[in-house]
Amino acid sequence: MKLKSWLLGSIMLYSGWVSAQDSTGEKESGHLSVHGNVDLYYKNVFHGLQGPTTSFTGKNRGFELGMASLQLAYQYKKTGVVVDLGFGPRARDFAYTDEGIMAAVKQAYVYYEPIQGLKFSAGSWATHIGYELLDPALNANYSMSYLFSTGPFSNTGVKVEYVKGSHHLMAGISNPTDYRHVPDSVLNNKTIIARYSYEKENGLVLALNYSGGKQVDTANVQQLDAVLSLPVSSAISLGWNGSIVFRKKKVSEASDNGNDWRHWWGQAVYLKAQLNAKLQLAVREEYFTDKDAISVIPLGGNVWSSTATLSYREGPFTFMPELRWDHFSHPYGGNAHQGQVSGLMAVTYQF
Numbered sequence: 001m002k003l004k005s006w007l008l009g010s011i012m013l014y015s016g017w018v019s020a021q022d023s024t025g026e027k028e029s030g031h032l033s034v035h036g037n038v039d040l041y042y043k044n045v046f047h048g049l050q051g052p053t054t055s056f057t058g059k060n061r062g063f064e065l066g067m068a069s070l071q072l073a074y075q076y077k078k079t080g081v082v083v084d085l086g087f088g089p090r091a092r093d094f095a096y097t098d099e100g101i102m103a104a105v106k107q108a109y110v111y112y113e114p115i116q117g118l119k120f121s122a123g124s125w126a127t128h129i130g131y132e133l134l135d136p137a138l139n140a141n142y143s144m145s146y147l148f149s150t151g152p153f154s155n156t157g158v159k160v161e162y163v164k165g166s167h168h169l170m171a172g173i174s175n176p177t178d179y180r181h182v183p184d185s186v187l188n189n190k191t192i193i194a195r196y197s198y199e200k201e202n203g204l205v206l207a208l209n210y211s212g213g214k215q216v217d218t219a220n221v222q223q224l225d226a227v228l229s230l231p232v233s234s235a236i237s238l239g240w241n242g243s244i245v246f247r248k249k250k251v252s253e254a255s256d257n258g259n260d261w262r263h264w265w266g267q268a269v270y271l272k273a274q275l276n277a278k279l280q281l282a283v284r285e286e287y288f289t290d291k292d293a294i295s296v297i298p299l300g301g302n303v304w305s306s307t308a309t310l311s312y313r314e315g316p317f318t319f320m321p322e323l324r325w326d327h328f329s330h331p332y333g334g335n336a337h338q339g340q341v342s343g344l345m346a347v348t349y350q351f
Contacts (some may be wrong), residue, residue: 030076140282241268
Protein backbone atom coordinates (compact mmCIF):
# COMPACT_ATOMS: atom_id res chain seq x y z
CA MET A 1 0.00 0.00 0.00
CA LYS A 2 2.87 2.38 0.82
CA LEU A 3 4.48 1.61 -2.55
CA LYS A 4 1.22 2.20 -4.39
CA SER A 5 0.71 5.53 -2.62
CA TRP A 6 4.28 6.57 -3.35
CA LEU A 7 3.95 5.79 -7.06
CA LEU A 8 0.57 7.54 -7.37
CA GLY A 9 1.88 10.57 -5.51
CA SER A 10 4.98 10.74 -7.71
CA ILE A 11 2.93 10.66 -10.92
CA MET A 12 0.56 13.35 -9.62
CA LEU A 13 3.48 15.52 -8.51
CA TYR A 14 5.16 15.14 -11.89
CA SER A 15 1.95 15.89 -13.78
CA GLY A 16 1.42 18.96 -11.61
CA TRP A 17 4.95 20.15 -12.36
CA VAL A 18 4.36 19.81 -16.11
CA SER A 19 1.07 21.71 -15.81
CA ALA A 20 2.77 24.42 -13.78
CA GLN A 21 5.42 24.81 -16.44
CA ASP A 22 2.75 25.12 -19.14
CA SER A 23 0.86 27.74 -17.09
CA THR A 24 3.84 30.11 -17.13
CA GLY A 25 2.95 31.09 -20.65
CA GLU A 26 5.93 29.55 -22.39
CA LYS A 27 5.28 29.13 -26.11
CA GLU A 28 7.13 25.82 -26.23
CA SER A 29 6.32 22.95 -23.90
CA GLY A 30 7.76 19.49 -23.50
CA HIS A 31 6.25 16.17 -24.46
CA LEU A 32 5.36 13.51 -21.90
CA SER A 33 4.82 9.89 -22.96
CA VAL A 34 3.72 6.96 -20.81
CA HIS A 35 4.20 3.29 -21.69
CA GLY A 36 4.06 0.04 -19.80
CA ASN A 37 3.51 -3.70 -19.84
CA VAL A 38 2.43 -6.51 -17.55
CA ASP A 39 3.20 -10.23 -17.74
CA LEU A 40 2.45 -13.43 -15.82
CA TYR A 41 3.15 -17.12 -16.40
CA TYR A 42 2.47 -20.68 -15.30
CA LYS A 43 5.36 -23.15 -15.65
CA ASN A 44 5.50 -26.92 -15.32
CA VAL A 45 8.64 -29.08 -15.32
CA PHE A 46 7.71 -32.38 -16.97
CA HIS A 47 11.02 -34.18 -16.49
CA GLY A 48 14.45 -33.75 -14.94
CA LEU A 49 15.85 -30.89 -12.90
CA GLN A 50 13.08 -29.20 -10.92
CA GLY A 51 14.85 -25.92 -10.20
CA PRO A 52 15.37 -22.90 -12.50
CA THR A 53 18.09 -22.95 -15.16
CA THR A 54 17.91 -19.33 -16.39
CA SER A 55 16.56 -15.98 -15.14
CA PHE A 56 12.99 -14.99 -14.25
CA THR A 57 11.05 -18.27 -14.66
CA GLY A 58 11.98 -20.03 -11.43
CA LYS A 59 8.47 -20.72 -10.12
CA ASN A 60 7.28 -24.28 -10.85
CA ARG A 61 3.60 -25.29 -10.86
CA GLY A 62 2.28 -21.95 -9.72
CA PHE A 63 0.82 -18.84 -11.27
CA GLU A 64 3.45 -16.13 -11.04
CA LEU A 65 3.48 -12.42 -11.78
CA GLY A 66 6.53 -11.59 -13.82
CA MET A 67 6.63 -7.81 -13.80
CA ALA A 68 4.45 -4.73 -14.04
CA SER A 69 6.35 -1.94 -15.79
CA LEU A 70 5.69 1.78 -16.16
CA GLN A 71 7.93 4.04 -18.24
CA LEU A 72 7.69 7.83 -18.14
CA ALA A 73 9.62 9.82 -20.74
CA TYR A 74 9.67 13.61 -20.88
CA GLN A 75 11.42 15.60 -23.62
CA TYR A 76 11.90 19.36 -23.77
CA LYS A 77 13.79 20.79 -26.74
CA LYS A 78 17.25 19.18 -26.69
CA THR A 79 16.94 17.56 -23.27
CA GLY A 80 14.97 14.70 -21.78
CA VAL A 81 14.55 12.28 -18.90
CA VAL A 82 13.44 8.64 -18.78
CA VAL A 83 12.18 6.89 -15.65
CA ASP A 84 11.44 3.19 -16.14
CA LEU A 85 9.96 1.40 -13.11
CA GLY A 86 9.27 -2.31 -12.61
CA PHE A 87 7.46 -4.20 -9.86
CA GLY A 88 7.46 -7.95 -9.31
CA PRO A 89 9.90 -10.89 -9.17
CA ARG A 90 11.40 -10.19 -12.61
CA ALA A 91 12.21 -6.58 -11.71
CA ARG A 92 13.60 -7.63 -8.31
CA ASP A 93 15.92 -10.22 -9.87
CA PHE A 94 17.03 -7.71 -12.49
CA ALA A 95 18.03 -5.19 -9.79
CA TYR A 96 19.61 -7.82 -7.53
CA THR A 97 22.26 -5.44 -6.14
CA ASP A 98 19.66 -2.93 -4.92
CA GLU A 99 17.48 -2.93 -1.82
CA GLY A 100 14.07 -1.48 -0.99
CA ILE A 101 12.44 0.95 -3.38
CA MET A 102 15.63 1.18 -5.48
CA ALA A 103 14.95 -2.37 -6.73
CA ALA A 104 11.97 -0.96 -8.64
CA VAL A 105 14.20 1.23 -10.81
CA LYS A 106 14.94 -0.46 -14.13
CA GLN A 107 16.23 2.67 -15.82
CA ALA A 108 16.55 6.31 -14.80
CA TYR A 109 18.61 8.72 -16.89
CA VAL A 110 18.74 12.21 -18.35
CA TYR A 111 20.07 13.14 -21.78
CA TYR A 112 21.16 16.15 -23.81
CA GLU A 113 21.30 16.26 -27.61
CA PRO A 114 23.17 19.44 -28.63
CA ILE A 115 22.98 18.60 -32.34
CA GLN A 116 21.05 16.02 -34.28
CA GLY A 117 22.66 12.59 -33.97
CA LEU A 118 24.85 13.42 -30.94
CA LYS A 119 23.51 12.53 -27.50
CA PHE A 120 25.01 12.60 -23.99
CA SER A 121 23.33 10.52 -21.27
CA ALA A 122 23.84 10.18 -17.52
CA GLY A 123 22.15 7.79 -15.14
CA SER A 124 21.24 4.12 -15.19
CA TRP A 125 20.12 2.14 -18.23
CA ALA A 126 19.67 -1.47 -19.40
CA THR A 127 22.74 -3.15 -20.89
CA HIS A 128 23.60 -2.79 -24.56
CA ILE A 129 24.95 -6.35 -24.67
CA GLY A 130 22.98 -9.28 -26.03
CA TYR A 131 19.95 -10.02 -28.21
CA GLU A 132 17.18 -10.29 -25.62
CA LEU A 133 15.53 -7.59 -23.48
CA LEU A 134 14.26 -7.51 -19.90
CA ASP A 135 10.62 -6.78 -20.79
CA PRO A 136 9.04 -10.05 -22.00
CA ALA A 137 6.56 -8.23 -24.23
CA LEU A 138 9.54 -7.20 -26.39
CA ASN A 139 10.94 -10.74 -26.82
CA ALA A 140 9.79 -13.54 -29.12
CA ASN A 141 10.50 -16.20 -26.43
CA TYR A 142 9.23 -15.81 -22.88
CA SER A 143 11.97 -17.71 -21.02
CA MET A 144 15.47 -16.27 -21.15
CA SER A 145 18.68 -17.58 -22.68
CA TYR A 146 21.84 -18.47 -20.76
CA LEU A 147 23.57 -15.60 -22.53
CA PHE A 148 21.09 -13.12 -21.08
CA SER A 149 21.08 -14.73 -17.63
CA THR A 150 24.85 -14.46 -17.25
CA GLY A 151 24.59 -10.70 -17.73
CA PRO A 152 25.37 -7.92 -17.62
CA PHE A 153 21.96 -6.48 -16.78
CA SER A 154 22.57 -2.74 -16.41
CA ASN A 155 25.13 0.07 -16.33
CA THR A 156 25.17 3.28 -14.30
CA GLY A 157 27.36 6.16 -15.41
CA VAL A 158 27.72 8.40 -18.46
CA LYS A 159 27.80 7.67 -22.19
CA VAL A 160 27.90 9.44 -25.53
CA GLU A 161 26.13 8.24 -28.69
CA TYR A 162 26.56 9.35 -32.28
CA VAL A 163 24.27 8.36 -35.15
CA LYS A 164 25.10 8.99 -38.80
CA GLY A 165 22.79 7.34 -41.31
CA SER A 166 22.82 3.60 -40.62
CA HIS A 167 25.86 3.81 -38.33
CA HIS A 168 25.59 4.07 -34.55
CA LEU A 169 28.52 4.54 -32.16
CA MET A 170 28.39 4.49 -28.35
CA ALA A 171 31.06 4.76 -25.66
CA GLY A 172 30.81 5.28 -21.93
CA ILE A 173 32.10 4.69 -18.44
CA SER A 174 30.08 3.19 -15.61
CA ASN A 175 30.16 1.67 -12.15
CA PRO A 176 31.05 -2.01 -11.86
CA THR A 177 28.48 -4.07 -13.77
CA ASP A 178 24.90 -4.01 -12.37
CA TYR A 179 25.77 -1.62 -9.49
CA ARG A 180 23.76 1.59 -9.27
CA HIS A 181 25.18 2.17 -5.80
CA VAL A 182 28.61 0.78 -4.93
CA PRO A 183 29.02 0.06 -1.19
CA ASP A 184 32.00 1.63 0.54
CA SER A 185 33.25 -1.81 1.60
CA VAL A 186 33.97 -3.06 -1.94
CA LEU A 187 36.15 -2.13 -4.90
CA ASN A 188 34.80 0.79 -6.93
CA ASN A 189 36.73 0.70 -10.19
CA LYS A 190 35.00 1.67 -13.40
CA THR A 191 33.73 -0.33 -16.37
CA ILE A 192 34.28 0.78 -19.97
CA ILE A 193 31.39 0.13 -22.39
CA ALA A 194 31.25 0.52 -26.16
CA ARG A 195 29.07 -0.41 -29.12
CA TYR A 196 29.07 -0.09 -32.89
CA SER A 197 25.96 -1.01 -34.87
CA TYR A 198 24.83 -0.89 -38.47
CA GLU A 199 21.04 -0.77 -38.74
CA LYS A 200 18.66 -0.61 -41.70
CA GLU A 201 14.94 0.13 -41.76
CA ASN A 202 14.20 -3.34 -43.18
CA GLY A 203 15.32 -4.93 -39.88
CA LEU A 204 18.96 -5.69 -40.72
CA VAL A 205 21.15 -5.14 -37.65
CA LEU A 206 24.82 -5.87 -37.06
CA ALA A 207 26.14 -4.88 -33.63
CA LEU A 208 29.53 -5.30 -31.95
CA ASN A 209 29.53 -4.76 -28.18
CA TYR A 210 32.16 -4.46 -25.45
CA SER A 211 32.20 -4.24 -21.67
CA GLY A 212 35.28 -4.49 -19.48
CA GLY A 213 36.74 -3.58 -16.10
CA LYS A 214 37.38 -4.72 -12.55
CA GLN A 215 34.35 -5.77 -10.56
CA VAL A 216 33.51 -5.36 -6.87
CA ASP A 217 35.14 -8.71 -6.04
CA THR A 218 38.46 -7.55 -7.66
CA ALA A 219 37.99 -9.88 -10.67
CA ASN A 220 38.75 -8.33 -14.06
CA VAL A 221 35.97 -9.18 -16.55
CA GLN A 222 36.27 -8.50 -20.29
CA GLN A 223 33.30 -9.28 -22.57
CA LEU A 224 33.02 -9.24 -26.36
CA ASP A 225 29.55 -9.65 -27.84
CA ALA A 226 28.03 -9.63 -31.33
CA VAL A 227 24.43 -9.51 -32.56
CA LEU A 228 23.06 -10.09 -36.06
CA SER A 229 19.45 -9.72 -37.16
CA LEU A 230 18.66 -10.67 -40.75
CA PRO A 231 15.27 -10.34 -42.49
CA VAL A 232 14.83 -13.35 -44.80
CA SER A 233 11.40 -12.38 -46.11
CA SER A 234 8.40 -10.34 -45.05
CA ALA A 235 7.37 -13.20 -42.73
CA ILE A 236 10.68 -14.80 -41.66
CA SER A 237 13.71 -13.38 -39.85
CA LEU A 238 16.90 -14.86 -38.40
CA GLY A 239 18.92 -13.64 -35.44
CA TRP A 240 22.24 -14.62 -33.89
CA ASN A 241 24.01 -13.66 -30.68
CA GLY A 242 27.52 -14.72 -29.71
CA SER A 243 29.39 -13.73 -26.58
CA ILE A 244 32.70 -14.56 -24.90
CA VAL A 245 33.85 -13.48 -21.45
CA PHE A 246 37.40 -13.53 -20.12
CA ARG A 247 37.75 -13.36 -16.35
CA LYS A 248 40.98 -12.75 -14.46
CA LYS A 249 41.04 -14.36 -11.03
CA LYS A 250 40.26 -12.41 -7.90
CA VAL A 251 43.10 -11.24 -5.69
CA SER A 252 42.15 -13.86 -3.11
CA GLU A 253 42.28 -16.75 -5.61
CA ALA A 254 45.47 -18.73 -6.18
CA SER A 255 47.03 -18.78 -9.64
CA ASP A 256 47.11 -22.00 -11.63
CA ASN A 257 50.54 -22.35 -13.26
CA GLY A 258 50.62 -18.60 -13.69
CA ASN A 259 47.42 -18.59 -15.77
CA ASP A 260 45.03 -16.17 -14.09
CA TRP A 261 42.55 -15.93 -16.97
CA ARG A 262 39.53 -18.17 -17.51
CA HIS A 263 36.65 -17.84 -19.96
CA TRP A 264 33.14 -18.88 -20.92
CA TRP A 265 31.33 -18.44 -24.22
CA GLY A 266 28.03 -19.14 -25.92
CA GLN A 267 25.91 -18.51 -28.97
CA ALA A 268 22.22 -18.59 -29.82
CA VAL A 269 20.29 -18.69 -33.10
CA TYR A 270 16.80 -17.17 -33.30
CA LEU A 271 14.16 -17.94 -35.93
CA LYS A 272 10.90 -15.99 -36.13
CA ALA A 273 8.13 -16.90 -38.56
CA GLN A 274 4.91 -14.89 -38.89
CA LEU A 275 2.33 -17.57 -39.63
CA ASN A 276 -0.55 -15.13 -40.14
CA ALA A 277 -1.68 -11.74 -38.90
CA LYS A 278 -1.99 -12.95 -35.31
CA LEU A 279 0.25 -16.03 -34.97
CA GLN A 280 4.05 -16.10 -34.69
CA LEU A 281 6.38 -19.04 -34.12
CA ALA A 282 9.77 -18.36 -32.50
CA VAL A 283 12.52 -20.95 -32.10
CA ARG A 284 15.75 -20.43 -30.15
CA GLU A 285 18.71 -22.84 -30.28
CA GLU A 286 21.52 -22.12 -27.82
CA TYR A 287 24.87 -23.64 -26.89
CA PHE A 288 26.58 -22.35 -23.76
CA THR A 289 29.86 -23.63 -22.31
CA ASP A 290 31.43 -22.78 -18.96
CA LYS A 291 33.97 -25.51 -18.26
CA ASP A 292 35.86 -23.29 -15.79
CA ALA A 293 32.64 -22.62 -13.80
CA ILE A 294 33.23 -18.86 -13.65
CA SER A 295 29.85 -17.52 -14.79
CA VAL A 296 26.90 -16.78 -12.52
CA ILE A 297 25.57 -20.14 -13.75
CA PRO A 298 28.61 -22.28 -12.80
CA LEU A 299 28.04 -25.25 -15.10
CA GLY A 300 31.49 -26.81 -15.03
CA GLY A 301 30.61 -28.02 -18.53
CA ASN A 302 28.18 -27.08 -21.30
CA VAL A 303 24.46 -26.98 -22.02
CA TRP A 304 22.36 -27.25 -25.16
CA SER A 305 18.96 -25.57 -25.01
CA SER A 306 16.04 -25.61 -27.46
CA THR A 307 12.99 -23.36 -27.03
CA ALA A 308 9.84 -23.07 -29.16
CA THR A 309 7.27 -20.33 -28.48
CA LEU A 310 3.95 -19.73 -30.22
CA SER A 311 2.56 -16.20 -29.83
CA TYR A 312 -1.06 -15.25 -30.40
CA ARG A 313 -1.51 -11.47 -30.56
CA GLU A 314 -4.74 -9.54 -30.26
CA GLY A 315 -3.77 -5.88 -30.25
CA PRO A 316 -1.73 -5.19 -27.08
CA PHE A 317 -2.57 -8.66 -25.66
CA THR A 318 -0.29 -11.67 -26.32
CA PHE A 319 -0.70 -15.31 -25.24
CA MET A 320 2.54 -17.33 -25.34
CA PRO A 321 2.59 -21.13 -24.88
CA GLU A 322 6.20 -22.41 -24.82
CA LEU A 323 8.12 -25.70 -24.73
CA ARG A 324 11.78 -25.94 -23.67
CA TRP A 325 14.44 -28.66 -23.46
CA ASP A 326 17.83 -28.24 -21.72
CA HIS A 327 20.60 -30.85 -21.68
CA PHE A 328 23.72 -30.51 -19.50
CA SER A 329 27.04 -32.28 -20.03
CA HIS A 330 27.34 -32.69 -16.24
CA PRO A 331 24.81 -32.90 -13.40
CA TYR A 332 23.71 -29.34 -12.71
CA GLY A 333 23.83 -27.72 -9.28
CA GLY A 334 24.75 -30.91 -7.43
CA ASN A 335 21.59 -32.57 -8.76
CA ALA A 336 21.73 -35.99 -10.39
CA HIS A 337 19.70 -34.79 -13.39
CA GLN A 338 21.50 -33.68 -16.54
CA GLY A 339 18.51 -32.15 -18.25
CA GLN A 340 15.09 -30.57 -18.02
CA VAL A 341 11.94 -30.65 -20.13
CA SER A 342 9.49 -27.88 -19.27
CA GLY A 343 6.53 -25.97 -20.62
CA LEU A 344 4.88 -22.71 -19.72
CA MET A 345 1.98 -20.48 -20.64
CA ALA A 346 2.50 -16.73 -20.43
CA VAL A 347 0.41 -13.64 -20.99
CA THR A 348 1.76 -10.16 -21.74
CA TYR A 349 -0.06 -6.87 -22.19
CA GLN A 350 1.42 -3.62 -23.51
CA PHE A 351 -0.02 -0.14 -23.21
